[in-house]
Amino acid sequence: MITVAVVDDDRMLLDGMRSWLRDVPGLRVAAVAATVDELLARWDRPTAVVLLDLVLRDDSTPAANIHRLCATGSRVLVISTVPDRARILAALAAGADGYLTKDNDLPTLVAAIEGIALRGAAHSPELAFACAHDDRPDRPRLSPRELQVLLDYASGLTLKSAARRAGITPNTAKDYLDRVKAKYQRAGRPTYTKTDLAHRVREDGLEHEPGHGRGHGRGHGPGPSRGTG
The missing domain is CATH 1.10.10.10 (Winged helix-like DNA-binding domain superfamily/Winged helix DNA-binding domain)
Known part of the structure; x- marks a missing residue:
């Protein structure tokens, strides 16, 4: 059973997400909250995957929210309204394990959750585009x-x-x-x-490159450690 938590300050989305995932075999929505503070105050156990709205209205920053959730041992799937390349790369650099826009369907969302929980990374068109066009000067171009x-x-x-x-x-x-x-x-x-x-x-989010999915643990061994508006 994969436990899921949802952090979003849109009440309709929270209710909809809980309803949407309720009947998915193998998934259980353990908690929903409007902020990371609220989630951590009410839910003190690691969650397999936290669905995190990228931009919340409590003045928190995406990177800080991702860091705090990752520190609990949870994995993070960022949910956003826009496939902005800079935001995607920043979310991955902060520790997010995946990035999806809110216009994706239920099968895509479930596949992303399962990919993160079971293999450590979620593949999506948003991630593929961002990684393929990553032109930051500190990222080497690899053959x-x-x-x-x-x-x-x-x-x-x-x-x-x-x-x-x-x-x-x-x-x-x-x-x-x-x-x-x-x-x-x-x-x-x-x-x-x-x-x-x-x-x-x-x-560099290289495990998200198309065709290069790998299973990685978090925090131990040689593999990579562990990742809206």
């Missing part, structure tokens, strides 16, 4: 093969296993990882170890 090896290796595979998946030798896979590290270092983001690589994957 498809560099990205593939990075994601496999950072997800917890050994270098030999990552090389096997890519159809290359371990030495070639190591060369790709060395190139990735060098690109990050030139961008002013020192990257030396497997844990560093996993952090870069998480920071």
Whole structure:
């Protein structure tokens, strides 16, 4: 059973979301609230997935709300009215595990919730667009093969296993990882170890790249840690 909490200051949306998800097998809406403060005051247990409205009317910031929810051990799916690229990337950088606009249908929402709860990331057109057009100067441009090896290796595979998946030798896979590290270092983001690589994957939302879904745990091991208006 996947427990879900909803944070939104639109009462009609809260009631609608509770009704919408009530009969979905395997999901249970455990709490709803108008603010993160309210949710944390009423619900002190980690929730598998929190659906978080991006912009709330209590003057809280999206990044602070995401950080606070992630600190409880919950995963965060940001819900917004607009697919703004800068907002999507900022939400991912703050720790959100997914981003959906409010015009998506129930199957898409359920798939995103399940993806985050079971695999650590949700894929959506909004995320694919934002990641594909991420032109921030501190984000290196990686080739498809560099990205593939990075994601496999950072997800917890050994270098030999990552090389096997890519159809290359371990030495070639190591060369790709060395190139990735060098690109990050030139961008002013020192990257030396497997844990560093996993952090870069998480920071840049690379696990959301189309065709590169991986299952990641939060907070332990070499994989990336764990993410409206």
